[in-house]
Amino acid sequence: MALEANYLRVRLLEPGPTGERQLLCTRRARLAHGGQQVMVGDWVGLEGCDWRDGRAAVASLEPRSTQLLRPALANVDQVLVVVALAQPSLDEELLSRFLLSAETTGVEVIPVLSKADLIGPAEASHWQQRLRGWGYQALCISREAPSSLEVLQQRLAGGVAVLCGPSGVGKSSLLNALVPSLDLRTAAVSGKLQRGRHTTRHVELHDLPGGGLLADSPGFNRPEFPIDAQQLPLLFPEIRRQLEAGVRCRFRDCRHLQEPGCSLDRSWERYGIYCALMEQASELSRRGPAG
Ligand SMILES: Nc1nc2c(ncn2[C@@H]2O[C@H](COP(=O)(O)OP(=O)(O)OP(=O)(O)O)[C@@H](O)[C@H]2O)c(=O)[nH]1
Ligand SMILES: [Mg+2]
Ligand SMILES: [Zn+2]
Incomplete structure (x- = not known):
């Protein structure tokens, strides 16, 4: 659940004999010797459980289904890409970069458009419509409208999810609204640049009601992702959808730019963004890894 200085806070699969749900654990030395670092989200095996003091030791580590580096989290099922509809205003290129970066994880990506109370409903549904064209079912939320959080709750039930997105878009506020007992620090978006203040610093999994x-x-303001010509097409739902529907180009390593025999439909909004990134990727691979 969380890493705290020298301790790991571990949630139990089943409550302990006196109803404990969590234990504060140290790491067994042999874990460290095996070069294994425990991440938040890991399934671990415990030994030496001291139920009275709520202590135990982490003795083993299960293989991970996924591993995110920023933030460092294991076994995530869903990545929520949160961007504000206003304050700071929605920048489509930044949103696209966050989505592409989230897609590199290989898990379900859900765009969440926050602060819907600051704009009109027509503008909010315009963005939802637009994102549908990108291949996403985006959710519009607002702290002021609790019903907007219910749909999100339903999509999160049962899995492990993480909030990503620029600073100041309301990620911590959202988590506070979902988990009433929490009181995470939030901060107003500052000054002319409309940047957040990077209020949140550590990673922890919270139980949703x-x-x-x-x-x-x-939050961070410019997500990075490796621009690899092989992987890039798969980061676009617009392309994935076509490949899954059986669209095949003449060349198996088709970059879907100007190749003869490319069968891809190019009439989608982000095709220009795709081409620019693919040109960059091709340029990088021509220059080789040494740059
Ligand atoms: N109007 C409005 N403001 C909101 C909403 N949610 C959050 N805010 C405000 O947005 C500001 C930033 O919120 P945070 O929750 O700290 O943003 P964050 O994404 O966690 O920022 P970092 O931790 O820096 O990445 C705060 O002033 C919040 O009060 C909302 O639904 N509507
Ligand atoms: Mg925060
Ligand atoms: Zn093609």
Whole structure:
């Protein structure tokens, strides 16, 4: 659930004999010797449980289904990409970069458009419509409208999810609204640049009342992702959808730019963004890894 200085806070699969749900654990030395680092989200085996003091030791580590590095989290099922509809205003290129970066994890990506109370409903549904064209079922939420959080709760029930997105878009506020007992620090968006203040600093999984676990993460303002020509097409739902529907190009390593025999439909909004990134990727691979 959380890493705290020298301790790991571990949630139990089943409550202990006196109803404990969590134990404060140290790491067994042989874990460290095996070069294994425990991450938040890991399934671990415990030994030496001291139920009276609520202590135990982590003795083993299960293999991970996924591993995110920023934030460092294991076994995530869903990545929520949170961007504000206003304050700071929605920048489509930044949103696209966050989505592409989230897609590199290989898990379900859900765009969440926050602060819907600051704009009109027509503008909010315009963005939802637009994102549908990108291949996403985006959710519009607002702290002021609790019903907007219910749909999100339902989509998170049962899994492990993480909030990502720029600073100041309301990630911590969202988690506070979902988990009333929490009181995470939030901060007003500052000054002319409309940047957040990077209020959130550590990673922790929180239990959601409707089921599921959700982690906050510190916002950052320019997500990086490896631009690899092989992987890039698969980061676009617009392309994935076509390949899954059986569209095949003449060349198996088709970059879907100007190749003869490319069968891809190019009439989608982000095709220009795709081409620019693919040109960059091709340029990088021509220059080789040494740059
Ligand atoms: N109007 C409005 N403001 C909101 C909403 N949610 C959050 N805010 C405000 O947005 C500001 C930033 O919120 P945070 O929750 O700290 O943002 P964050 O994404 O966690 O920021 P970092 O931790 O820096 O990444 C705060 O002033 C919040 O009060 C909302 O639904 N509507
Ligand atoms: Mg925060
Ligand atoms: Zn093609």
